Amino acid sequence: MLDPQQRSGHYGAEISLQSRPMTTQEMTPAIAAGQWEEALAIVALHRDKSAYAELFRYFAPRLRAFGIKMFGNEQQAMEMVQDTMLNVWQKAALFDASRGCASTWIFTIARNVRFDMLRKKQSRKDDISADDLWADGDYPEQEDNQSQQWDVHLVAEKVAPHFHALPPAQRLVMEKVYLDELSHQEVSEQLGIPLGTVKSRIRLALDRLREAIDGPRS
Amino acid sequence: MAHVVKYHPSISLLEQYSEGTLAPELCLIVAAHLDFCPHCQTLHRDIEADLGCELAMQKAPVVDGSQWEQMLDQILSAEPVAREELSKQHSLHSADNKSGRVSELLVGAHRFTVPRSLQRIVAKRNKWLTLGGIATAKLPGSEENHLSLLCIETDTEVPLHTHKGLEVTLVLAGEMVDEMGHYAAGDLIINTPDHTHTPKNISAEPCLCLSVLTAPLEFKQGLTRLLNPLQRFFY
Ligand SMILES: [Zn+2]
Numbered sequence: 001m002l003d004p005q006q007r008s009g010h011y012g013a014e015i016s017l018q019s020r021p022m023t024t025q026e027m028t029p030a031i032a033a034g035q036w037e038e039a040l041a042i043v044a045l046h047r048d049k050s051a052y053a054e055l056f057r058y059f060a061p062r063l064r065a066f067g068i069k070m071f072g073n074e075q076q077a078m079e080m081v082q083d084t085m086l087n088v089w090q091k092a093a094l095f096d097a098s099r100g101c102a103s104t105w106i107f108t109i110a111r112n113v114r115f116d117m118l119r120k121k122q123s124r125k126d127d128i129s130a131d132d133l134w135a136d137g138d139y140p141e142q143e144d145n146q147s148q149q150w151d152v153h154l155v156a157e158k159v160a161p162h163f164h165a166l167p168p169a170q171r172l173v174m175e176k177v178y179l180d181e182l183s184h185q186e187v188s189e190q191l192g193i194p195l196g197t198v199k200s201r202i203r204l205a206l207d208r209l210r211e212a213i214d215g216p217r218s
Numbered sequence: 219m220a221h222v223v224k225y226h227p228s229i230s231l232l233e234q235y236s237e238g239t240l241a242p243e244l245c246l247i248v249a250a251h252l253d254f255c256p257h258c259q260t261l262h263r264d265i266e267a268d269l270g271c272e273l274a275m276q277k278a279p280v281v282d283g284s285q286w287e288q289m290l291d292q293i294l295s296a297e298p299v300a301r302e303e304l305s306k307q308h309s310l311h312s313a314d315n316k317s318g319r320v321s322e323l324l325v326g327a328h329r330f331t332v333p334r335s336l337q338r339i340v341a342k343r344n345k346w347l348t349l350g351g352i353a354t355a356k357l358p359g360s361e362e363n364h365l366s367l368l369c370i371e372t373d374t375e376v377p378l379h380t381h382k383g384l385e386v387t388l389v390l391a392g393e394m395v396d397e398m399g400h401y402a403a404g405d406l407i408i409n410t411p412d413h414t415h416t417p418k419n420i421s422a423e424p425c426l427c428l429s430v431l432t433a434p435l436e437f438k439q440g441l442t443r444l445l446n447p448l449q450r451f452f453y
Binding site: 036047049053056057058059060061062063065066070078081082085086089091093094100101102103104105106107108110111114115119124128129130132133134135169170192193194196197199200203204207208 | 299
């Protein structure tokens with residue numbers, strides 16, 4: 001599990017963009033302090049190679065692990081990493097921090113690259129491509145949905161049996177908010193994940209609990 | 219859009235869509251649902267944020283340094299894409315008159331608006347075949363999953379039919395009813411093999427639908443995971 005002390009240490013940390021040699025050490029995961037969003041902005045503005053190198057060193061090995069999980073083989077995984085990270089280099093100007101964090105943007109690029117790789121292999125990319133399926137960034141921003149705001153405390157008894165069925169990451173956030181009564185900001189700091197992700201996980205968990213209790217949304 | 223969508227994909231179906239692990243034809247029908255449904259757009263974005271965070275919070279495995287340095291050098295030597303070029307590419311998403319896309323569809327005398335996600339594939343439709351008050355046009359699909367458009371005239375019933383896989387239908391325009399509900403634009407209807415139904419158009423306007431018929435066995439294992447609880451209840 002994550003060590004909260006270690007996490008919160010990243011808060012307010014200076015962004016280090018100096019080039020340093022590629023290590024074979026594990027890099028400590030850290031995404032909450034906003035440094036990757038800033039790195040992308042610097043790449044977009046100045047085509048800054050050292051800012052890009054930092055991004056690359058952090059995300060490329062993680063994309064590789066993700067790719068191996070998705071493709072089941074190293075070769076295609078590495079092809080996906082290269083294509084994804086090339087997109088990050090060339091299209092950094094398209095990243096819009098107001099729509100989500102850097103890791104989300106990079107994830108969506110990798111997903112789309114992977115999808116189009118699989119379609120191309122079947123010579124079917126012309127029929128359905130990632131561009132058709134994911135209009136990311138094109139939808140207008142939504143207001144927080146009022147119907148989502150039901151009070152978990154009021155239905156605790158009904159909710160309890162479904163809590164354990166939540167995905168672990170969502171359950172953890174829900175426990176911190178509803179059992180430990182931490183603020184969203186405090187949860188973000190403790191877990192070292194962006195505030196937006198805390199809110200996303202709560203919304204998803206609530207919808208999931210609602211689905212379990214009420215049946216479909218209506 | 220004034221109409222409020224009532225029938226949505228389950229969260230697990232949305233998750234598979236957001237991951238890109240769902241069959242492409244089913245991804246497409248979920249994408250078209252999202253074109254109508256702000257609620258699922260928000261959930262989809264939440265799932266993406268969740269998955270992005272998971273990607274970034276993984277512990278990176280030990281890798282061979284020189285292999286990465288080589289890839290990094292190769293990427294950095296690539297020409298940057300010009301800003302104007304990027305914004306042009308980006309705006310193509312919503313551009314109407316990009317070649318190979320149609321934003322309007324004419325079926326007989328009826329004119330329909332085509333949602334963003336379907337504009338490319340609808341341009342590739344086969345000829346309309348008409349039988350009674352029902353017109354269908356095949357879209358390019360895979361061997362396993364058949365994709366088609368269906369236009370049901372006023373006062374027309376779709377003949378009772380069976381299918382060996384899932385039948386997933388999205389209402390694109392107009393309204394229809396079956397034994398279980400009343401559906402309008404954006405509503406997603408999922409029927410299992412055990413489950414026969416008779417959709418009817420009893421409204422004054424024609425009803426346009428997108429339909430996916432999946433292969434018989436594809437979802438045998440994860441079947442219930444694809445369905446929202448209402449359907450699970452009937453199943
Ligand atoms: Zn929906």
